[in-house]
Structures are given as structure tokens and as C-alpha cells.
Amino acid sequence: xxxxxxxxxxxxxxxxxxxxxxxxxxxxxxxxxxxxxxxxxxxxxxxxxxxxxxxxxxxxxxxxxxxxxxxxxxxxxxxxxxxxxxxxxxxxxxxxxxxxxxxxxxxxxxxxxxxxxxxxxxxxxxxxxxxxxxxxxxxxxxxxxxxxxxxxxxxxxxxxxxxxxxxxxxxxxxxxxxxxxxxxxxxxxxxxxxxxxxxxxxxxxxxxxxxxxxxxxxxxxxxxxxxxxxxxxxxxxxxxxxxxxxxxxxxxxxxxxxxxxxxxxxxxxxxxxxxxxxxxxxxxxxxxxxxxxxxxxxxxxxxxxxxxxxxxxxxxxxxxxxxxxxxxxxxxxxxxxxxxxxxxxxxxxxxxxxxxxxxxxxxxxxxxxxxxxxxxxxxxxxxxxxxxxxxxxxxxxxxxxxxxxxxxxxxxxxxxxxxxxxxxxxxxxxxxxxxxxxxxxxxxxxxxxxxxxxxxxxxxxxxxxxxxxxxxxxxxxxxxxxxxxxxxxxxxxxxxxxxxxxxxxxxxxxxxxxxxxxxxxxxxxxxxxxxxxxxxxxxxxxxxxxxxxxxxxxxxxxxxxxxxxxxxxxxxxxxxxxxxxxxxxxxxxxxxxxxxxxxxxxxxxxxxxxxxxxxxxxxxxxxxxxxxxxxxxxxxxxxxxxxxxxxxxxxxxxxxxxxxxxxxxxxxxxxxxxxxxxxxxxxxxxxxxxxxxxxxxxxxxxxxxxxxxxxxxxxxxxxxxxxxxxxxxxxxxxxxxxxxxxxxxxxxxxxxxxxxxxxxxxxxxxx
Amino acid sequence: xxxxxxxxxxxxxxxxxxxxxxxxxxxxxxxxxxxxxxxxxxxxxxxxxxxxxxxxxxxxxxxxxxxxxxxxxxxxxxxxxxxxxxxxxxxxxxxxxxxxxxxxxxxxxxxxxxxxxxxxxxxxxxxxxxxxxxxxxxxxxxxxxxxxxxxxxxxx
Numbered sequence: 072x073x074x075x076x077x078x079x080x081x082x083x084x085x086x087x088x089x090x091x092x093x094x095x096x097x098x099x100x101x102x103x104x105x106x107x108x109x110x111x112x113x114x115x116x117x118x119x120x121x122x123x124x125x126x127x128x129x130x131x132x133x134x135x136x137x138x139x140x141x142x143x144x145x146x147x148x149x150x151x152x153x154x155x156x157x158x159x160x161x162x163x164x165x166x167x168x169x170x171x172x173x174x175x176x177x178x179x180x181x182x183x184x185x186x187x188x189x190x191x192x193x194x195x196x197x198x199x200x201x202x203x204x205x206x207x208x209x210x211x212x213x214x215x216x217x218x219x220x221x222x223x224x225x226x227x228x229x230x231x232x233x234x235x236x237x238x239x240x241x242x243x244x245x246x247x248x249x250x251x252x253x254x255x256x257x258x259x260x261x262x263x264x265x266x267x268x269x270x271x272x273x274x275x276x277x278x279x280x281x282x283x284x285x286x287x288x289x290x291x292x293x294x295x296x297x298x299x300x301x302x303x304x305x306x307x308x309x310x311x312x313x314x315x316x317x318x319x320x321x322x323x324x325x326x327x328x329x330x331x332x333x334x335x336x337x338x339x340x341x342x343x344x345x346x347x348x349x350x351x352x353x354x355x356x357x358x359x360x361x362x363x364x365x366x367x368x369x370x371x372x373x374x375x376x377x378x379x380x381x382x383x384x385x386x387x388x389x390x391x392x393x394x395x396x397x398x399x400x401x402x403x404x405x406x407x408x409x410x411x412x413x414x415x416x417x418x419x420x421x422x423x424x425x426x427x428x429x430x431x432x433x434x435x436x437x438x439x440x441x442x443x444x445x446x447x448x449x450x451x452x453x454x455x456x457x458x459x460x461x462x463x464x465x466x467x468x469x470x471x472x473x474x475x476x477x478x479x480x481x482x483x484x485x486x487x488x489x490x491x492x493x494x495x496x497x498x499x500x501x502x503x504x505x506x507x508x509x510x511x512x513x514x515x516x517x518x519x520x521x522x523x524x525x526x527x528x529x530x531x532x533x534x535x536x537x538x539x540x541x542x543x544x545x546x547x548x549x550x551x552x553x554x555x556x557x558x559x560x561x562x563x564x565x566x567x568x569x570x571x572x573x574x575x576x577x578x579x580x581x582x583x584x585x586x587x588x589x590x591x592x593x594x595x596x597x598x599x600x601x602x603x604x605x606x607x608x609x610x611x612x613x614x615x616x617x618x619x620x621x622x623x624x625x626x627x628x629x630x631x632x633x634x635x636x637x638x639x640x641x642x643x644x645x646x647x648x649x650x651x652x653x654x655x656x657x658x659x660x661x662x663x664x665x666x667x668x669x670x671x672x673x674x675x676x677x678x679x680x681x682x683x684x685x686x687x688x689x690x691x692x693x694x695x696x697x698x699x700x701x702x703x704x705x706x707x708x709x710x711x712x713x714x715x716x717x718x719x720x721x722x723x724x725x726x727x728x729x730x731x732x733x734x735x736x737x738x739x740x741x742x743x744x745x746x747x748x749x750x751x752x753x754x755x756x757x758x759x760x761x762x763x764x765x766x767x768x769x770x771x772x773x774x775x776x777x778x779x780x781x782x783x784x785x786x787x788x789x790x791x792x793x794x795x796x797x798x799x800x801x802x803x804x805x806x807x808x809x810x811x812x813x814x815x816x817x818x819x820x821x822x823x824x825x826x827x828x829x830x831x832x833x834x835x836x837x838x
Numbered sequence: 839x840x841x842x843x844x845x846x847x848x849x850x851x852x853x854x855x856x857x858x859x860x861x862x863x864x865x866x867x868x869x870x871x872x873x874x875x876x877x878x879x880x881x882x883x884x885x886x887x888x889x890x891x892x893x894x895x896x897x898x899x900x901x902x903x904x905x906x907x908x909x910x911x912x913x914x915x916x917x918x919x920x921x922x923x924x925x926x927x928x929x930x931x932x933x934x935x936x937x938x939x940x941x942x943x944x945x946x947x948x949x950x951x952x953x954x955x956x957x958x959x960x961x962x963x964x965x966x967x968x969x970x971x972x973x974x975x976x977x978x979x980x981x982x983x984x985x986x987x988x989x990x991x992x993x994x
Contacts, residue, residue, distance in 0.1 A: 457896075457897050789899055791899070797883075798883055809878070810891075
């Protein structure tokens with residue numbers, strides 16, 4: 072391993088440390104006063120400094136050193152990490168990231184900025200240090216190692232002091248207290264089918280226990296004598312009282328997969344139904360085999376026994392124990408939480424809530440991982456793609472040769488299909504990564520723009536552990552950056568205006584990621600002024616985008632901001648108004664196979680919703696024939712397919728046709744015509760209609776000639792060697808080795824609304 | 839590859855010659871990836887007339903350009919006897935449909951005569967890089983970058 076490789080590893084580690092640093096600082100910013108968070112932040116800077124010293128990266132070392140010194144003051148409780156202090160620290164983290172990048176890629180850093188921050192950091196460390204009490208904290212190494220040390224400063228943790236920490240703070244004020252939580256009485260009576268289908272009542276009960284504090288009562292009254300016992304029947308049922316703040320839906324979700332195979336009654340109990348029993352660790356239900364010898368029948372009623380489930384405590388312990396060193400504090404928290412109920416101090420619900428945190432910590436700290444070159448993964452994915460195509464080819468030729476359906480070839484093929492699918496899923500999973508890094512980058516952008524515009528902004532991120540394919544994540548950063556900038560610069564008002572409008576001076580930008588029906592949905596919401604529709608409209612008229620007397624719905628007006636060269640900014644600022652507008656955002660989202668939508672409420676802010684595919688590699692598609700061409704329509708877009716009857720087709724205006732579906736009228740779109748594959752519209756009665764729903768709202772019936780079948784297809788880029796084609800999302804290769812095009816349903820629907828497919832192209836060329 | 843290409847320019851470079859209609863053309867061999875037979879292409883909506891469609895090249899989607907139509911001559915009617923030259927143009931790979939590949943020429947730069955001053959349209963001027971006189975034949979050296987210019991594709 073040569074020096075460059077070692078350096079590369081150092082930079083990779085730096086990235087992790089920087090992420091750790093930032094998330095730690097943000098936690099502190101949110102009021103987290105956990106000493107371990109401070110320690111983690113300190114360690115991150117310290118490690119970067121150590122490594123940088125080894126490589127003689129002097130700029131990095133000296134900045135990290137000052138930063139570290141200030142952080143040390145926080146660590147030793149001599150500096151209170153208030154909002155002002157954290158602001159400086161967050162900026163310093165940004166500069167540290169810049170310095171690291173500069174050291175790696177040879178770029179330059181805004182030196183004035185780093186000098187300024189060094190001053191601020193030093194001021195914090197020296198001047199504004201609140202005097203420690205008489206019983207001063209143990210001496211902490213503040214004075215530093217030689218700055219430009221050629222040898223790496225020893226990276227040890229000797230400097231760490233155990234920090235006394237009171238767990239009284241953990242009375243989790245924000246959690247609703249146990250007494251306030253609604254209690255549910257649940258009767259869960261499994262049928263034998265439940266077990267036959269491989270469900271395990273214990274697991275369901277355990278899931279249930281995670282919702283809150285629970286006590287379980289198992290009724291064995293129905294248990295027959297041994298001679299009448301059928302081993303495949305279900306005799307037990309459970310009465311559960313559960314205190315949870317998560318509502319009935321959450322309880323139902325637990326039984327989601329079992330609801331057909333059990334009798335389930337859930338009722339809300341007023342008052343306090345079950346006294347909280349003492350906390351016992353989970354014990355197996357005593358079942359003494361000897362009774363089988365002594366007594367043939369289990370005496371009814373005797374075995375009734377109240378059992379307090381304490382799974383959650385166990386879980387916490389397990390999770391915390393498996394968490395590595397960095398999570399040691401979680402262990403303390405968890406253990407204290409586990410002890411707490413006995414001390415009648417903290418509700419068990421908080422323990423349950425901590426479980427998730429502990430498990431997460433365990434997941435991030437405990438799972439062993441390897442670093443792999445993306446190239447290798449890409450190669451693997453390409454190969455699997457080829458495998459899928461070959462398998463499809465094989466299936467097709469088997470079908471063509473008709474082996475009578477029962478032969479071993481067919482069985483083997485079926486197994487091959489399953490295996491291929493599984494391999495594909497697993498390979499895709501390798502590339503799946505949480506959106507966290509992108510979201511974290513956004514918090515920096517928000518800080519910078521808030522600084523530039525003098526606005527006070529709070530960024531809230533949710534669902535940052537939602538996983539998406541790496542390629543999607545990489546391409547997400549750019550449009551997201553742009554939208555965040557817009558949200559802060561255009562969306563949010565100045566603090567004065569906000570106060571005048573009766574809002575808090577601090578604006579909120581909320582960034583959310585979640586999975587929804589096989590796609591990832593990313594939402595960016597601000598609580599700003601919303602889109603100024605009058606202004607947008609006027610601008611559109613000025614730009615000849617719409618006629619002056621055009622009658623547009625609010626939604627249509629909002630969507631105008633996606634047009635090229637459209638900016639409502641009054642003046643060009645550093646941030647926006649440079650001609651790179653939302654059209655670029657829209658295009659990059661579309662290039663990802665995604666859709667973007669706005670909803671805006673004047674005075675209350677705007678929400679941008681992006682719906683993106685989880686991966687760019689495969690999709691489930693409907694293979695159809697249009698004008699002798701084979702096309703693939705993404706299955707996610709199709710609502711239903713139908714065979715139009717002549718009586719359901721109505722002419723509308725000069726050349727429009729509508730189809731009536733359940734008493735509503737839906738415009739018919741001839742795909743072959745709109746893609747220019749044929750000159751005149753086909754007769755709808757001879758084809759098949761695919762009812763599709765586009766993100767922009769509205770249904771359309773796409774007319775195709777015939778449906779060939781449903782298939783999973785490997786997406787191949789058209790742009791790589793050709794260019795973007797309007798109406799076409801990508802290409803794929805079918806079983807016969809020929810290329811088929813994948814339809815861009817949204818573009819087709821938009822085209823059917825009168826936006827021609829071609830002019831948009833020339834617009835693109837102009838821009 | 840660039841290294842090799844640079845070296846070749848000093849002591850002669852290799853060109854691959856092919857026939858389109860009744861004319862001969864050649865391109866830098868370093869840009870040619872492979873030569874394969876014609877397979878039916880999937881046509882593209884809204885494509886310019888000289889783009890015949892796309893084919894599958896071992897998993898990659900390869901656009902096919904009818905060079906005859908592109909150079910302003912009669913559009914080809916592809917048969918099994920036609921040949922596709924798979925060429926690298928900047929970062930993209932395209933297939934050029936030609937009648938036949940004739941030979942590989944090794945020439946030095948001084949053998950390349952400037953394009954005669956008869957060219958009428960700007961368009962032809964942009965792709966012809968010079969002409970070669972070899973054994974009584976006239977071979978036109980063309981620049982692939984110009985055949986499939988970036989802006990042209992954007993607008994296509």
C-alpha cells in the first residue's frame with residue numbers, strides 16, 4: 072500500500088468524521104446536552120487533525136487545532152454551547168470540510184473566512200469562557216500539540232474526562248406521560264390458520280410491546296385435555312392492555328398480516344385499567360413437562376397467570392450491548408431507562424422510544440461494513456442486467472418451443488427466474504444508501520444562504536435513513552440544492568415581514584424523505600409566503616408564455632415557474648436570478664425518471680414534492696405494441712387497462728376523443744400518433760386503453776394496439792450515446808435482443824394537454 | 839489511446855476507408871471500435887431523418903446514423919450487406935451505416951490535401967477535413983465530431 076492509498080483512506084475517513092461532526096453539532100443545536108455527543112464531535116475534529124498532521128496538511132491541522140481547543144472548552148463545561156456558539160462551530164465545520172476537500176483535490180479555500188472563524192473560535196475559547204466553579208474540572212489538556220508536527224500527533228483518548236451526567240435530565244418531558252396515554256384493551260384470538268401460515272403469536276406480541284407499556288394475560292381456558300388436543304389447533308388467546316400514544320392504527324398495523332387469521336378486538340379503555348405491575352425481565356411461561364405425566368389434563372383456570380412482558384427492556388439491553396464503543400452512552404441511557412420503571416421515575420414508553428435509538432446506534436456502529444469501489448458494483452449490476460436479459464431470452468425461446476408446461480425445463484426456468492430476481496434485488500441493495508449525506512449537505516446550504524440573506528432559518532430533516540440507490544442520491548444533490556436555495560431565498564420572508572405577518576421570526580424548511588409504493592418521495596416544505604400567483608402570472612404574460620386573458624387554475628400558475636428562464640426575483644442576487652431556474656430542477660428530476668409537484672398556499676408556504684424511482688436500473692413494465700413498435704410502459708403509472716367499446720368513445724371538439732369510464736370522461740391519447748409513429752389516429756376500438764395517472768394530476772387513457780405482457784426490464788440510458796427524446800424515458804433490451812423504448816408517461820400526458828413534444832426540445836436546445 | 843494516437847501522427851496515421859454510395863470516405867481508425875453487420879433498428883420518435891434508430895450493442899443502446907443521408911446523399915435502404923461502423927465520438931458511441939468497408943490506409947499528414955474550394959454548403963465544409971489521392975481514388979477524410987455535432991443532437 073503506497074502513500075496515496077493511505078491518504079485516500081484518510082480522506083474517506085475524514086468524510087465520515089465530518090458527517091459525524093456535523094450531525095453532532097446539529098444535535099447540540101437542537102438542545103442535546105449529552106456529553107457523549109460533545110465527545111463525538113471532539114473526537115471527529117481530533118481524528119481529522121491527527122491524520123492531517125501525518126500528511127503534513129498544515130492548514131487543516133492549524134484550523135482543526137483551534138477548533139479542537141474551543142470544543143474542549145465545551146467538553147469541560149467551560150463554554151456553554153448556546154446558539155451563538157454553535158453557529159460559529161457549524162461554520163467552522165463547513166470550513167473544515169472545505170479545507171479537507173482542498174487538501175484532497177487541490178482547490179482553494181476562502182482564507183478570509185477561515186481566518187475570521189479562527190478568531191471567533193479563539194475568542195470563544197479565551198474571552199467568553201464562564202469561570203468554572205471552585206471545584207474546578209480536572210485539568211484538561213488545552214494546550215496543544217505542536218501544530219505543524221511532522222509526525223502524527225498521538226491519537227489517543229487520554230484527554231477524555233469522564234463527565235458526570237445526571238440521568239434526571241432524562242425525564243423526557245416531551246414524551247406524553249404514561250398517565251396521559253390512552254390505554255387499549257386488545258383481545259387477540261389466533262385461529263389455527265395463523266400458525267399454519269407461519270405466523271408466530273409471540274412475535275406479534277413483541278411488536279405490540281414496542282408501542283408502549285403493555286401487560287398480557289394469556290387465557291388457556293380453551294385448552295382441552297391432552298387426549299383431545301389437536302396439535303395443529305389454536306387454543307390460547309390473549310388479553311392485552313396496552314398504553315400507547317400511537318393510536319389504534321399502529322396497533323392494527325402490528326396485526327396487519329394476521330388479521331384474517333385471528334379474532335381481534337381493540338377497544339379504548341377510559342381511566343387506568345391495569346395497574347402497572349413491577350418490571351420483570353422476560354421469563355418464559357413456565358411449562359412443566361412433568362405435569363403431562365402426573366395429570367393427563369391441565370387443570371383449567373389454574374394456569375392463568377399474569378405475565379408482564381418486558382421485551383422492550385431486553386431489546387434495549389441487547390441493542391445497546393451490541394453497539395460499539397461510541398454508543399456506550401446509549402447503553403447507559405438504555406440501562407437507566409430500563410431501570411427507570413422500577414424506580415417509578417420514567418415511563419416505560421420512553422424506554423420503548425429509546426429502543427429505536429439504541430437499535431439505530433447499534434446498526435450504525437455494530438454492523439461490519441466494507442468499502443468497495445463503485446466501479447466494481449456497477450460492473451456487477453451490468454452483469455446482472457445482462458443475466459436478466461438472457462434469462463428473458465431463454466424464457467421466450469422455451470415458450471416458443473412449447474415444452475408442454477410440465478417439463479423439468481419449465482421448472483428449472485421458473486427457479487432461474489426467481490434466483491435472477493433475488494440476485495438482482497440483492498445487488499441493488501448493495502447500492503442502496505440512506506439519503507442522509509445529501510440531507511446533511513443541505514443543512515450547510517441552508518446555513519450559508521440564511522447568512523447571506525439575513526434570514527433566520529431552521530432546517531428540519533425527516534426520514535434521512537430512507538434508502539435509495541446511490542445513483543439517485545448522487546443526482547439528487549443538485550436539484551435539491553437549488554430548491555433549498557429557492558425555498559430560503561424566495562420562499563421565506565425576512566424576519567421583519569414574518570413578524571408582521573404574525574409568524575415567528577425564524578422560518579422553517581422541512582425536508583422529508585419516505586418510501587411510497589416503490590418510489591421515494593422527497594418533500595421540501597417551507598412556511599414562507601407561498602407563490603405570488605399574480606406576479607408569476609404577470610411574468611408569464613410578459614414572457615409570452617401564456618395569453619393575457621388565459622384562464623389558469625392555481626396549480627397551472629404554480630407550474631409556470633418550471634419554465635425555462637423564468638425567475639420572479641426582482642433583482643439578481645448571489646443566490647438566484649441568474650437564469651438557472653426551476654426548469655433545470657425539473658429537467659434533472661425528470662432525467663431521474665421522477666416527477667415534481669408544487670402545492671402552495673399564499674401566506675402559508677409552499678411544498679415541493681418529488682417522486683423518484685428507488686433505482687435507475689430496473690423497472691416493472693407493461694410491454695405493448697404501438698404501430699408495429701414494441702414499447703414499455705412503467706407499471707407504476709398504469710391504473711388499469713381496458714378494452715374500449717364503441718359506445719364508450721365520444722368525439723369531443725374537432726379531433727379530441729373521450730372515453731367514458733364509470734360515468735366520468737377521460738381523454739384518449741393515441742400513443743402512436745403522439746410519438747409520430749403514424750400519421751392518423753388509430754381506431755380505439757381495435758386497441759387497448761391504459762388508464763394512467765400522472766403526477767400533475769389527471770387521468771388519461773393511453774391507446775396502444777396490443778398488450779404483450781408484464782415484464783421486469785433493465786433500464787438502459789438513451790442519453791449515454793444518443794440524446795434525450797421527448798416522450799421517451801429510457802430504453803431497454805427485450806428477450807429477442809432488440810431495443811424497446813420506455814414511455815415517459817408524464818411527458819405524453821403533458822403533450823396531450825397541448826404542450827407539443829417537439830417545441831420543448833428546441834427550448835431545451837436554446838437553454 | 840490518446841498516447842498511441844499522438845504517436846501515430848508523427849510517423850503516419852491509420853485510417854479506415856469505406857464506401858457510401860459511389861463515394862469513398864475515411865475516418866481515424868482510433869475512433870473505430872468495431873465493425874458489424876446490419877441488424878434491424880428500433881426507430882426513435884422525433885428523430886432526424888438520418889437517425890435510423892437504436893440497436894442493442896451488448897447491452898448498450900447504440901444509435902445508428904445513416905451516413906449517406908447525413909452527408910446529404912440518397913438515404914440508404916439497409917440490407918444485410920450493409921455494414922455498421924461502431925465509432926467513438928467524444929464520450930458517445932454511435933453506429934454509422936455504410937455500404938462497405940474497403941481498406942485500412944497508413945498515411946502521413948502531408949498526404950492529406952486541403953479540402954478543395956468547391957464546397958457549397960457550410961454543412962459539408964464542417965465535416966470534410968481533407969482529401970487523399972490514393973491509387974487514383976479520391977478519399978475524403980471526415981471528422982466524426984462534425985457528423986454528429988453536439989448542438990445538432992440537442993435540437994434533434
